[in-house]
Structures are given as structure tokens and as C-alpha cells.
Amino acid sequence: MSSGLSLSYVARNLYARKLTTALTAAGMALVVFVFATVLMMAEGLRHTLGGTGSDSNVVIIRQGSQTEVQSTITREQANMVESLPGLATSPEGRARISREVLVLVNMPRKGSGGLANVVVRGTTDNGLLMRPQARIVSGRPFRPGSSEIIVGSAMARGDVGLRIGDSIAFGMRSWNVVGIFDAGSSGFDSEIWGDSEQMMQAFRRQAFSSLVVGLREEGSYQGFAEALMRQPQIKADVKRERQFYADQSEKMANFISILGKTITIIFSVGAIIGAMITRYASVANRTREIGTLRALGFRRGNIVMAFIQEAALLGFVAGVTGLFAASFMQMLEISTTNVQTFSEVVFRLVMTPGIAVQVLVFSMFMGVLGGVLPALQASRLEIVDALRSA
Amino acid sequence: MMASYVFRLASKNMWRHRLRTGLTIAGIAVAIVSFGLLRTVVDSWYAGAELSSSARLITRAEASLSFSLPVTYGERIRRVPGVKDVTWAIWFGGIYIDEKHFFPQFAVDAETYFDVYPEFVVPPEQLAAFKRDRRGVIVGRKTMLKNGWKIGDQVPLKGTIYPGTWSFTIRGVYQGADDKVDEGQFLLHWGYVNEKIKAVLPSLADRVGVFVINIKDPGASAAVSAAIDSGFRNSLAETRTETQKAFQLGFIAMVDTILVAIQTVAYVVILIIMAVMANTMAMAARERMREYATLKALGFSDRFVSILILGESLSMSLAGGLLGVALTFPLAEAFFSATRDLFLVFTVTPVTLALQVASSLLIGICAALAPAWNSSRVRIVDGLRAVT
Structure with missing residues (x-):
């Protein structure tokens, strides 16, 4: 990799042409910024939904129903599940199982005036016990057997903006918000929780949506899943809770990635062309300098290397600038509908080391791609002609 | 020069x-x-x-689209002054082969659906064949092409909302009257699904997702919508009626x-x-x-x-x-x-x-x-x- 020409020569070349360097780098930095933001968006969605739930809980929904909202589980089926092996015990000494009911309720969004499909989850004491990550941050938990609800912190903060003391009407009843809970910026933060049996009555439902069961230990999943499959009356799909929610982010995250990558690729072509124009101009301006270097005994390879390093350094500077700007996007919180579950999800953009590396490599690659042809042109100059040029 | x-x-x-x-x-x-x-x-x-005509209203459950309405509402809506035709549909959501082969499927009322949607153009003999066969379906041209189907083919679907494996026979193909019409839908008999589901999951029976209503005077859409919704106020399933355009824009706003x-x-x-x-x-x-x-x-x-x-x-x-x-x-x-x-x-x-x-x-x-x-x-x- 030794170019013969020192790195400080390369760096000073960029520094000597501050304006051109800054303009070219700014164009590339913008592309990097867009690329990083898109990756952060997809990652944020995965992070939020993938961080929902725990590995020691299992979600059971009706076979083939895909989401909790579409699923139905009867009381008899729930009772059968309770007697399966591998389950943890609740404080009352029974199997730790939460019979949950999920509905989507329209609520107005404050900003745009549209409607959000908010997940309203009827849960139980066991359900709360199995999700210790959900802590009440203000107010108090709902009282079982009442029309009280608690709202996730994202629903309290974001476009929906619910407050303690608000009341919401659905299922021919009015429900009072008595508390706000935070579940470590996971998908639960975009939900509203209340008492399961109350919701069943309000919606005149005979069947639950899903069952959430606690495993005695994480490893007993296999045994439990097999025991469940052997029950002919229960046709169900089983997944670890964390996996269940992580899978719900895939479609949307893929869409964001495809759209983002298409945009980025097209932009990057523009940025590479921009870099090429300025690199060619830079070669043209430095013809004499290149001739001098050759006359001093530097080889063609040295010259090519130096120019490529310069381009890569330019890309690196652009990458760091773009990343720096993108890191501020972590403050942004997006509230949108998850197309896969049709429900509102609030997530924050997330920067990871993986994204940073990916973006930097991409940026340097852009720089090198823009610099390689001009570098070859520079090396092809004949010493005499180069020295003689104006 | x-x-x-x-x-x-x-x-x-x-x-x-x-x-x-x-x-x-x-x-x-x-x-x-x-x-x-x-x-x-x-x-x-x-x-x-953009494609929606303003003379068409959509009625759905007030709480959200994930709630269904009783099919009996259809008769009551038909009696509301200003209403011309009523039909209904519900999302079927079956899986063909795997999730990558997605196309939208609706269980619709075979007798009335195509009267309310004149922009879905079906040759009369195909429509008649569809109406005769309870397991028949009418499929949009785009979805036919994508999957390489032809009339008479059997299409197996794995139910997500309606459990079990379903098999349908393609009886007809619809084309859009202009290029803004969605030619991807897969339309099956609501009556058939309803009958089958009654035996396994009675709670899903006799329910529909939306009522689609053509009104006599497009200018009266606000009044007719209000009349429909007030008829169901304080019932177990309250309704929200809006023009098709507003309904679609609601999706986009998400x-x-x-x-x-x-x-x-x-x-x-x-x-x-x-x-x-x-x-x-x-x-x-x-x-x-x-x-x-x-x-x-x-x-x-x-x-x-x-x-x-x-x-x-x-x-x-x-x-x-x-x-x-x-x-x-x-x-x-x-x-x-x-x-x-x-x-x-x-x-x-x-x-x-x-x-x-x-x-x-x-x-x-x-x-x-x-x-x-x-x-x-x-x-x-x-x-x-x-x-x-």
C-alpha cells in the first residue's frame, strides 16, 4: 500500500484546495446522510419491534392467523394450554398464562389530522408480571375489573398524545387513562393496556386473541411447543415472544430498505459524477506538479496511488461529515402504521456501529470510484509534456 | 439567422x-x-x-376497520333515503403458496358487487358462471398474469382470518374501465365463506368488513353519510361512513x-x-x-x-x-x-x-x-x- 508519496502530501493536497474539497465532500456527505438515515430508520423499526417481549415468554395464536388481531383462541383451548408441561408458576401457584385480547381502535392524530390504528391490549395480572420491562412512569396501574387503562409512553408523547385523566370511548364505554408506562422503547410503548375480561365484555367477544405463557426456563421452549402440537384440539402457531414481534417488523423494514437503497444508489451515481468532475479538474490544474514528481523519480504507480488515496480520503471526510449529521437524526421519532399488522408503531431512529462502518465503506468506495479514472489520466502524462504545460 | x-x-x-x-x-x-x-x-x-367516484360511500365500524359489522345492517342501509345500491365485502387475507405471492382477496356479495363497481368490467358469460359456482372467483387481469393463471384453474389458499385451506375456481377475469382501476383483486363469494365458517368459528359468521353504497345524488354524500351513521348510534357496532376517496386517503394518511x-x-x-x-x-x-x-x-x-x-x-x-x-x-x-x-x-x-x-x-x-x-x-x- 506504500505509495512512495507520503500520506501527508495526499492530505495537504486536499487541504490546499479547500473550497473544491468542501463542495465535493458536501455533495457526497449528503448522499451519505440520506443512506445513513434510511438504514437507521429500518434499524430503528427492527430495534423497536425486535426488542419487544422476552425469550422466556411464548405467544400462541391461532394457526395461520399471523397477527394477534386476526387470531382467536377459545376459553377451552386456553384451559388446555394451561395444563401443558414446561410452564412457570404464577404467585397463586397456577400456570403463568395471560389470556389476552387485542383490538385496533382509531384515534385521531394531533399533527396531520388522520386516524391512527392504536393497539388496545386487554391483559391480566400475569401478563403484567411477565413483562417486567413495562414500568409505570406516572400515575398507577389499572385496577382489574374496572374500565381503567394505562397507555404506553410513545402514545403519550407522540401524535396521539394521551394524558392521565383523558377518557377514550370505544366498545360503548368510556375508558379512563390512569397511568403511563414505559417498556424501554419497545413496541409495547405504542400500545394501550387494560383489563382483559373487561375488554371481552365491552366488545362482546367470546374468544381471546392470543395466549402469552411464561416458560419455567428459556430452554423449556422446545418441550412446550412439542406438547402443544400434540394437542389435536389446539391448532396454533407458537413463537417466542421476542421472535413474534421481531417478525412483524420485516415487511416494513424491507420496504424502507429497498426504497432507501434505490434512492441512495441513484444519488451516489450523481455524487460520483460530481467527484469525477472535480477530480479531473484537479488533475488538469496540477499537470506541472505531476510532471515534477515524475521527474523526481516517482513512478506512474505512485502517482495513481496518491490520487486514489486522495479520493478515498475525500470520501472518508464526506462519510464522517454525513455520519455526524445523521447521528442527530437519532432524536427523531417516527409515528407510522406498520403495514404488516395495520397498527400504529412509534420508533426512534437508531445508529449502530454496523451502520457506521457500512456507511463509511460506502462513502470511501464512492470517492475511489470517482477518483480512479482521473488518477489513471494523471499517470499517463509524459514527463516532458507535463512540465511544459501552461 | x-x-x-x-x-x-x-x-x-x-x-x-x-x-x-x-x-x-x-x-x-x-x-x-x-x-x-x-x-x-x-x-x-x-x-x-384518485379513482374514486364521489357518489360512492363506504361504511365501516366506528372503532376501526379491524372490527366487523353485522350483515343485517345492509338492509337497514338500503332503506336510508338517497341510497341507490348497497353491497358488502370483507378482507379474506388468505395465503397463496407463501407470503411473497400476495394479492388482495375480498369476500364479496356476488349478486350485487359488480353492480356497485361498474369500473370492474367482466364479460357477462363469465359473471354468470361466477354467480352459479359458489366456489368460483373473479380475478383481476394483473394478478392472473402475474401467477400465469387461466380460467378454470384451481387456486388453493391458506386462510389467516378464516382458518383452514380453501380452494377456489377461477370463473372470470375483470379489467379496469381505465388504467386507474386496481386490477389485482381476487373476489370470492362471501356467502360461501360465511356458510363454511358458521360451522367452525360462529363468532366470525354473518359479519362484513365494509358496506359499499352508491347514492343517487353525489352532492348529498354528507347528508346520506350522517343519516346512515345516526341510524346505528349507540348500538353495539357503531358505524363511520365516508366517501370512498376519504376512506382511501385515510389509508394514505397512515x-x-x-x-x-x-x-x-x-x-x-x-x-x-x-x-x-x-x-x-x-x-x-x-x-x-x-x-x-x-x-x-x-x-x-x-x-x-x-x-x-x-x-x-x-x-x-x-x-x-x-x-x-x-x-x-x-x-x-x-x-x-x-x-x-x-x-x-x-x-x-x-x-x-x-x-x-x-x-x-x-x-x-x-x-x-x-x-x-x-x-x-x-x-x-x-x-x-x-x-x-
Whole structure:
């Protein structure tokens, strides 16, 4: 990799042409910024939904129903599940199982005036016990057997903006918000929780949506899943809770990635062309300098290397600038509908080391791609002609 | 005479730095392509709402679309003054082979559905065959093509909402009356699904997702909507009735944060490329300062020199713009096939094309402004003395 020409020569070349360097780098930095933001968006969605739930809980929904909202589980089926092996015990000494009911309720969004499909989850004491990550941050938990609800912190903060003391009407009843809970910026933060049996009555439902069961230990999943499959009356799909929610982010995250990558690729072509124009101009301006270097005994390879390093350094500077700007996007919180579950999800953009590396490599690659042809042109100059040029 | 002379001189100038000109044209083409593509993405989201006639109302459960309504509401809605036809549909949501082979499936009332949707054009004999066969389906042309089906084929679906494996026979194909109609739907008998589901999951039986209503007077849509909803107020299943357009826009509003982001990006791209282009033009003009001074010394006016610069800039930006417009079509096609499930239609509209051409003109003019002004300001002596 030794170019013969020192790195400080390369760096000073960029520094000597501050304006051109800054303009070219700014164009590339913008592309990097867009690329990083898109990756952060997809990652944020995965992070939020993938961080929902725990590995020691299992979600059971009706076979083939895909989401909790579409699923139905009867009381008899729930009772059968309770007697399966591998389950943890609740404080009352029974199997730790939460019979949950999920509905989507329209609520107005404050900003745009549209409607959000908010997940309203009827849960139980066991359900709360199995999700210790959900802590009440203000107010108090709902009282079982009442029309009280608690709202996730994202629903309290974001476009929906619910407050303690608000009341919401659905299922021919009015429900009072008595508390706000935070579940470590996971998908639960975009939900509203209340008492399961109350919701069943309000919606005149005979069947639950899903069952959430606690495993005695994480490893007993296999045994439990097999025991469940052997029950002919229960046709169900089983997944670890964390996996269940992580899978719900895939479609949307893929869409964001495809759209983002298409945009980025097209932009990057523009940025590479921009870099090429300025690199060619830079070669043209430095013809004499290149001739001098050759006359001093530097080889063609040295010259090519130096120019490529310069381009890569330019890309690196652009990458760091773009990343720096993108890191501020972590403050942004997006509230949108998850197309896969049709429900509102609030997530924050997330920067990871993986994204940073990916973006930097991409940026340097852009720089090198823009610099390689001009570098070859520079090396092809004949010493005499180069020295003689104006 | 003068115009053709300017044009010849401008194009000669343009080709002096072939590489730089080529690169600049390519850069503009890229900008125009991305602008067109982003606009098309936004347009396509709204396309579903654009097609709707205002004489059509949609009634759904007040709480949210995930709640169903009793089918008996249909008769009560029909008696509301101003209502012409009523039909109903519910999302079926079956899986064909796997989730990648997605197409929208609705269980519809076979007798009335196609009366309310005249823009779904089905040959009469196929429609009759569909009505006769309870397991028959009518499929949109696009979905037929995508899966390589023909009439008479059996289509097995794995139910998600309605459990079990279902098998349907294709009895007909519908085409859109114009190209804004979604030709991807798979329409099956609600009556058949309802009958089968009664035995296994009675709680899902006799329920529908939406009622679709044609009204006599499009101007009365607000009054009729209010009349329908008030009829079901304080019942177990309250309703929300809105025009089809408002209903569709409600879907779009769910993802509007993403749309706003896309639109912002589209305009930023144009700005960046404008800067790059302006930079190139400035570079070229600076190099030719001596020539421009010579032209002026020979007696050509400032205006002539400015027009020369503008001509060069415009030819470059228009060449780039046209190349971009030409590239938009294959790229839009490729993007559509990568994200097939998410868009009903994905066509580049004439408005987008016009905007693409307009923005390339704008780029050309803006890029020429500063150099043209500079060259007209410079004194002949200074210009001749200029070092490049």
C-alpha cells in the first residue's frame, strides 16, 4: 500500500484546495446522510419491534392467523394450554398464562389530522408480571375489573398524545387513562393496556386473541411447543415472544430498505459524477506538479496511488461529515402504521456501529470510484509534456 | 439567422470538453431520474384515492376497520333515503403458496358487487358462471398474469382470518374501465365463506368488513353519510361512513410521514444538482473569459455573449433532462417489480414528465445566471488579460 508519496502530501493536497474539497465532500456527505438515515430508520423499526417481549415468554395464536388481531383462541383451548408441561408458576401457584385480547381502535392524530390504528391490549395480572420491562412512569396501574387503562409512553408523547385523566370511548364505554408506562422503547410503548375480561365484555367477544405463557426456563421452549402440537384440539402457531414481534417488523423494514437503497444508489451515481468532475479538474490544474514528481523519480504507480488515496480520503471526510449529521437524526421519532399488522408503531431512529462502518465503506468506495479514472489520466502524462504545460 | 448561429457556437463550445460535458449531462440525467421516480412513488400512493367516484360511500365500524359489522345492517342501509345500491365485502387475507405471492382477496356479495363497481368490467358469460359456482372467483387481469393463471384453474389458499385451506375456481377475469382501476383483486363469494365458517368459528359468521353504497345524488354524500351513521348510534357496532376517496386517503394518511420525507428528498436532489451544474458552468465560463472578451472586442453585444452562455447551459441541461426522462420508464418498472405488493398502479404521469422537463430548464437557466452576469460585467481589457 506504500505509495512512495507520503500520506501527508495526499492530505495537504486536499487541504490546499479547500473550497473544491468542501463542495465535493458536501455533495457526497449528503448522499451519505440520506443512506445513513434510511438504514437507521429500518434499524430503528427492527430495534423497536425486535426488542419487544422476552425469550422466556411464548405467544400462541391461532394457526395461520399471523397477527394477534386476526387470531382467536377459545376459553377451552386456553384451559388446555394451561395444563401443558414446561410452564412457570404464577404467585397463586397456577400456570403463568395471560389470556389476552387485542383490538385496533382509531384515534385521531394531533399533527396531520388522520386516524391512527392504536393497539388496545386487554391483559391480566400475569401478563403484567411477565413483562417486567413495562414500568409505570406516572400515575398507577389499572385496577382489574374496572374500565381503567394505562397507555404506553410513545402514545403519550407522540401524535396521539394521551394524558392521565383523558377518557377514550370505544366498545360503548368510556375508558379512563390512569397511568403511563414505559417498556424501554419497545413496541409495547405504542400500545394501550387494560383489563382483559373487561375488554371481552365491552366488545362482546367470546374468544381471546392470543395466549402469552411464561416458560419455567428459556430452554423449556422446545418441550412446550412439542406438547402443544400434540394437542389435536389446539391448532396454533407458537413463537417466542421476542421472535413474534421481531417478525412483524420485516415487511416494513424491507420496504424502507429497498426504497432507501434505490434512492441512495441513484444519488451516489450523481455524487460520483460530481467527484469525477472535480477530480479531473484537479488533475488538469496540477499537470506541472505531476510532471515534477515524475521527474523526481516517482513512478506512474505512485502517482495513481496518491490520487486514489486522495479520493478515498475525500470520501472518508464526506462519510464522517454525513455520519455526524445523521447521528442527530437519532432524536427523531417516527409515528407510522406498520403495514404488516395495520397498527400504529412509534420508533426512534437508531445508529449502530454496523451502520457506521457500512456507511463509511460506502462513502470511501464512492470517492475511489470517482477518483480512479482521473488518477489513471494523471499517470499517463509524459514527463516532458507535463512540465511544459501552461 | 442569429439564433442558429448562437446555437452552432454554443454546441461547439459544449463539445470542447467532451468528458466534462458528458459527465455533467449524466449528472443532470441522474437528478431528473430520481426526481421523477420519487414523484411517481408519491403519486402511486395517492392513485387509489384518485379513482374514486364521489357518489360512492363506504361504511365501516366506528372503532376501526379491524372490527366487523353485522350483515343485517345492509338492509337497514338500503332503506336510508338517497341510497341507490348497497353491497358488502370483507378482507379474506388468505395465503397463496407463501407470503411473497400476495394479492388482495375480498369476500364479496356476488349478486350485487359488480353492480356497485361498474369500473370492474367482466364479460357477462363469465359473471354468470361466477354467480352459479359458489366456489368460483373473479380475478383481476394483473394478478392472473402475474401467477400465469387461466380460467378454470384451481387456486388453493391458506386462510389467516378464516382458518383452514380453501380452494377456489377461477370463473372470470375483470379489467379496469381505465388504467386507474386496481386490477389485482381476487373476489370470492362471501356467502360461501360465511356458510363454511358458521360451522367452525360462529363468532366470525354473518359479519362484513365494509358496506359499499352508491347514492343517487353525489352532492348529498354528507347528508346520506350522517343519516346512515345516526341510524346505528349507540348500538353495539357503531358505524363511520365516508366517501370512498376519504376512506382511501385515510389509508394514505397512515404512512404520510414517509411520504413527506420522500417529497423533501425529491426537491433537495434538484437543488444539489443545480449547484453541481452551476459549478461546471462557472468553471467553463472562467476558462473562456478571454474568448468572450474577444467577441466583445469584435463588436458583439453583452447580450450576445450572455445568450451564448445560456444556450450552452440550456443545451446541456435539456440533453440531461431528456436522457433522464427516457431512463425514468425502465427504472420505474424495475422499482415496481421489486416492491410489487405495495402499489396498486405505478405509472409515470404526464405531470411528472412535464415537471422533469421544467426542472431541467430551471437548472440550465440558474446555472447560466452567474457566469452570464460576470461576463457582461467584465471590461474587455480585463477579460483579454485574464489568466485561466
